Amino acid sequence: MNTDQNTDLSASLDAARRDYAALLERKLKLDLTRGKPSARQLDLSNEILALPGDRYKSADGTDCRNYGGPQGLPELREIFGELLDVPAGQLLALGNSSLTLMHDTVVHALLGVLPGARRRWADEERIAFLCPVPGYDRHFDICERFGIEMIPVPMTPDGPDMAEVERLVSADAGIKGIWCVPKYSNPDGTTYSDETTRRLAAMPAAAPDFRIFWDNAYAVHHLTDEEVQVADILAACAQAGNPDRVFVYGSTSKITLGGAGVAFFGSSEANVKWLLGHRGKQTIGPDKINQLAHVMFLRDADGVRAQMRGHRELIQPKFDAVRRIFAERLDGLATWSEPKGGYFITLTVPDGCAKEVVRKAAEAGIALTPAGSTHPYKDDPRDNVIRIAPTFPDVAELEQAIEGVATCVRLVGYEKLAS
Numbered sequence: 001m002n003t004d005q006n007t008d009l010s011a012s013l014d015a016a017r018r019d020y021a022a023l024l025e026r027k028l029k030l031d032l033t034r035g036k037p038s039a040r041q042l043d044l045s046n047e048i049l050a051l052p053g054d055r056y057k058s059a060d061g062t063d064c065r066n067y068g069g070p071q072g073l074p075e076l077r078e079i080f081g082e083l084l085d086v087p088a089g090q091l092l093a094l095g096n097s098s099l100t101l102m103h104d105t106v107v108h109a110l111l112g113v114l115p116g117a118r119r120r121w122a123d124e125e126r127i128a129f130l131c132p133v134p135g136y137d138r139h140f141d142i143c144e145r146f147g148i149e150m151i152p153v154p155m156t157p158d159g160p161d162m163a164e165v166e167r168l169v170s171a172d173a174g175i176k177g178i179w180c181v182p183k184y185s186n187p188d189g190t191t192y193s194d195e196t197t198r199r200l201a202a203m204p205a206a207a208p209d210f211r212i213f214w215d216n217a218y219a220v221h222h223l224t225d226e227e228v229q230v231a232d233i234l235a236a237c238a239q240a241g242n243p244d245r246v247f248v249y250g251s252t253s254k255i256t257l258g259g260a261g262v263a264f265f266g267s268s269e270a271n272v273k274w275l276l277g278h279r280g281k282q283t284i285g286p287d288k289i290n291q292l293a294h295v296m297f298l299r300d301a302d303g304v305r306a307q308m309r310g311h312r313e314l315i316q317p318k319f320d321a322v323r324r325i326f327a328e329r330l331d332g333l334a335t336w337s338e339p340k341g342g343y344f345i346t347l348t349v350p351d352g353c354a355k356e357v358v359r360k361a362a363e364a365g366i367a368l369t370p371a372g373s374t375h376p377y378k379d380d381p382r383d384n385v386i387r388i389a390p391t392f393p394d395v396a397e398l399e400q401a402i403e404g405v406a407t408c409v410r411l412v413g414y415e416k417l418a419s
């Protein structure tokens with residue numbers, strides 16, 4: 001560094017220290033950890049609270065008040081079949097959480113023999129999943145819970161690094177799965193290219209029971225006019241001669257009510273039959289009353305699209321605010337994702353700084369998702385990824401919090417440069 005650069009850096013560091021001291025004085029109490037809809041978003045679905053009213057019969061006359069109908073209501077499966085690219089006959093509408101379905105399919109694969117498998121996963125010597133990083137911590141938690149080894153694979157702008165995925169999956173019969181959030185992924189907003197989808201469907205796999213866990217949580221959660229589409233993975237798998245390779249998941253958690261919506265599972269006929277067989281031991285049928293309420297409220301796929309425009313109106317200004325403040329305050333010091341949909345922004349700070357930024361923010365009363373949680377075993381080897389969840393706070397609170405985060409990044413970043 002020459003003398004001028006040294007002087008600039010020392011001035012920047014002094015300013016960052018003053019800003020941080022002022023931030024501490026403000027004694028904030030703000031939370032950016034939660035990828036949850038705000039109360040105003042939930043208000044969009046208040047009508048559901050009064051549905052289905054005194055109606056209890058589905059389109060085919062089924063009495064939804066009673067047990068039965070393990071696949072879920074056909075009219076709801078029609079609506080979401082169109083949105084999730086799964087034929088309604090191969091889509092199940094089940095409980096309230098897609099995460100539960102992911103957890104349970106892993107458990108059923110551990111304890112029961114999957115179509116195409118030689119034995120239960122629990123009887124294998126070793127089970128591993130590929131984990132594109134950065135990724136969703138709750139996927140990784142499922143693996144950790146059941147002792148499934150996690151192998152990180154880097155994300156590219158087109159999805160996971162497919163050369164690496166193909167190399168690993170074709171050579172290692174212990175690799176039984178890959179976690180995928182194909183659209184507006186959590187946390188970096190990436191959407192898989194058609195080529196990535198095609199290669200995932202067609203690649204040779206050493207394990208005959210290899211599965212893609214296709215968590216399409218943000219299938220309709222657009223933030224721009226460009227409503228990004230992903231290729232139809234189920235059709236691609238069938239075309240490639242691997243019809244049983246993919247499990248598709250989705251839910252209405254961030255369409256209607258978080259935790260009080262409906263979750264979906266879609267797959268080949270063989271996989272659907274396999275799951276229904278196991279679920280038959282767990283439940284005598286899903287909550288069809290809530291499903292009926294969802295049908296009455298959403299009406300059809302266009303009704304879902306209209307509902308999502310309502311969400312976009314409320315949350316796009318929040319994503320814009322984060323982007324604006326980062327551009328004003330962090331240009332040259334950090335980078336951030338510019339998602340076209342979904343719920344998160346990934347902030348990439350200088351290597352070795354993420355934990356310290358999160359710690360400094362916490363001291364200033366701003367809660368951020370713990371650094372490392374975007375990686376298997378909570379270990380981000382470069383310690384540079386921070387997940388920002390802008391949807392829950394109102395815009396004024398969010399702006400305060402993001403200004404505060406920017407102050408912390410400047411302080412930690414300049415301290416690192418000066419060291």
Ligand code: PLP
Nearest residue numbers: 035097098099136186217251253
């Ligand atoms: N999958 C992803 C990628 C998510 O980001 C989330 C919630 O943040 C979920 C699943 C949870 O979905 P559900 O509410 O249907 O369990």
